[in-house]
Amino acid sequence: MSKEIIHTESAPAAVGPYSQAVSASSSRFVFLSGQIGLEPGTGELVSENFEGQVRQSFANMQAVIEAAGGTLENVVKLTLFLTNLSKFASANAIMAEIIPQPYPARSTVGVASLPKGAQFEVEAVLAL
Template identity: 60%
Template sequence: MNKQIIHTDKAPAAVGPYSQAVSCSPNKMVFLSGQIGLDPSTGKLEDRSFDLQVKQAFKNMICVIEASGASLDNIIKTTLYLTDLSKFETVNSIMSDLFPKPFPARTTLEVSSLPKGAKFEIEVILSM
C-alpha cells in the first residue's frame, strides 16, 4: 500500500497523534480525520453559535479535501457526530446547501462529548 499524509495550514493542526488526512493507492482513497469548528488562525473553537461552528467545521473539511487534490464531488461517505441530535435538521440544512447531488452515504451519531468542547464533528471518505 502506498500511503500519503495530507496536511494543510488552512485547516487546524491535529490536536493529537493523527494526521488531517491519509490517502492510499492504487485506487486512491482519502480518509479525512474528523474536523471540528476550530478557527485555524487562532486555534480556538467557534463558539458564537452552533450554526457557525458547523460551518467552520465544513470550511476546515473543504480545506483538507482541497489539499488532497479532491473536491466535494469526491466524497463517498460522511460520518457526523453531534452532542445534541435535536440539532440534526440544522446540520441537514447546512449540508444540503453545501454538498452537490447525488449526496454521499452518511452516518449520524449523537455522542456525549467531542474534543475541545465542540458540538459537531465531521469525517469523510473520498474516492479519486
C-alpha cells in the same frame, strides 16, 4: 472517478441529504480525520453557536479535501457527530447547502462530548 448511487426500495429512504450507499470506481481512497469548528489561525472554536461550528467544520473539511487534491464531489461517505441530536435538522440543512448532489452515504452519531467543547464534528472518505 466514477460515483454510482445505490438505492433500493427494500430499505428506508434517506431522511436527509445523503444516499443509502455509494459505489466508487477509484484507484485512491483518502480517509479524512474529523474536523470540528476550529478557526485555523487560532485553534479556538469559531463560535459557541451550533450553526457557526457546523459551517466552520465543513470549511475545514473542504480545506483538507482540497489539500488532498479533491473536491466536495469526491466525498463518498460522511460521518456527522452531534452532541445534541435535536439539532439534526439544522445540520442537515447546512449540509444540503454545502455538499453537492448526488449526496454521499452518511451516518450521524449522537455523542456525549467532543474535543474543545465542540458541538459538531464531520469526517469524510474521498474517492479520487
